[in-house]
Amino acid sequence: MSRKIGFIGTGSITEAVVTGLAKVSGQPSEVWLSPRNAAVAARLASQFPFVKVAAGNQEVLENCDIVCLAVLPQVAHEVLSPLRFKSTHHVLSFIATVNHVRLKELMPNVARITRLAPLPMVADLNGPTIIFPTDELATEIFAPLGEAICIDEEVPFDALCAATALMGSYFSMLETYTQWLTEKGVTYDSAKGFLATFYSGLGSIARNSADRFSTLAASVSTAGGLNEQVAKEMRESGSPEICLRAIENVYQRIRRA
Numbered sequence: 001m002s003r004k005i006g007f008i009g010t011g012s013i014t015e016a017v018v019t020g021l022a023k024v025s026g027q028p029s030e031v032w033l034s035p036r037n038a039a040v041a042a043r044l045a046s047q048f049p050f051v052k053v054a055a056g057n058q059e060v061l062e063n064c065d066i067v068c069l070a071v072l073p074q075v076a077h078e079v080l081s082p083l084r085f086k087s088t089h090h091v092l093s094f095i096a097t098v099n100h101v102r103l104k105e106l107m108p109n110v111a112r113i114t115r116l117a118p119l120p121m122v123a124d125l126n127g128p129t130i131i132f133p134t135d136e137l138a139t140e141i142f143a144p145l146g147e148a149i150c151i152d153e154e155v156p157f158d159a160l161c162a163a164t165a166l167m168g169s170y171f172s173m174l175e176t177y178t179q180w181l182t183e184k185g186v187t188y189d190s191a192k193g194f195l196a197t198f199y200s201g202l203g204s205i206a207r208n209s210a211d212r213f214s215t216l217a218a219s220v221s222t223a224g225g226l227n228e229q230v231a232k233e234m235r236e237s238g239s240p241e242i243c244l245r246a247i248e249n250v251y252q253r254i255r256r257a
Helices: 012-021 038-047 057-063 073-080 100-106 120-124 136-145 154-163 166-183 188-207 213-219 226-237 239-256
Strands: 004-008 030-033 051-053 066-069 090-093 112-117 127-132 146-150
Touching (some): 012 030, 012 038, 012 120, 012 136, 120 127, 127 154, 136 146, 154 239, 166 188, 188 213, 226 239
Parallel strands (some): 004 066, 030 051, 066 090
Antiparallel strands (some): 112 127
16 A cells, blocks of 8 residues: 555544554555654654654644544544644544534635544454445445445434444443453453454354344353343343433434534
C-alpha cells in the first residue's frame, strides 16, 4: 500500500489500527501521527519504521491524503476548526457521536467524508469495522484488519455504533463470573483462561453457522438442562430488558449529538 495515512488523535483506537496495519502485507508507506498523546505516538514510532510523529495536526494534513479523525467528541470542534483541509483529503472519522452532517460543517471543502467504528480487536486482525457510507478505500484499508461491514444509511450505522458500547459490560460480566469461580477454588488465571476460550469458541460457532442466535441458543439448551435453567432465570430477572434499555440509551445519545 503506497498510501500515506494520517491520524488526528493518538489514543487507544489509533494504536490498535496502526498495530493492525503493521501486520498486514500491504502496509501504508507512511503513517503520520498527531502529537496529542505523546506517549502513544512515541511508542508506535519506536515499534514501526513507517510511523512518523508530526509536530502538529496541520503537518499531518500536509503529508497525507487519507486522514483519520480519532479525537474525543467533546474536543472535535476545537481540534478540527483551525485545520486547513484540502478538497482532495479523504477523511475517515472514528468519532461516534459526530454525524455526517456535522462533519461536513466542520470540514466544508472536503469532498469525501466516511464514518467508521474500528474496535480494539483490529490490532489482532480480528475486528469488525462498520463503514458509512459504503467506501471502497475504507474497505480496502480495514477489511484486512478483520472484517469491513459497509452500511448505506446512517440510522443503522448509528445502531451498530451503539452496539460497540457492549464491550465494557462484556468484560465486566466475565470479571463477575471469574470472581465467582475463584470463590469456588479456581485460580484467577485458570478461570480467565477458561472463560476467554469458552466465549471465543461460542463466537466461532456463531460465525460459522447460518442459524439465528435463537436457534443456536435452543441447540445448546436441553429441556430441563443446565443451560435452559440459566437462560430461564436470566429472562425472568429482566436481564434482557435491562441490556436493551442501556443500548437504546446509547443509541439515542448518538442520534442526539
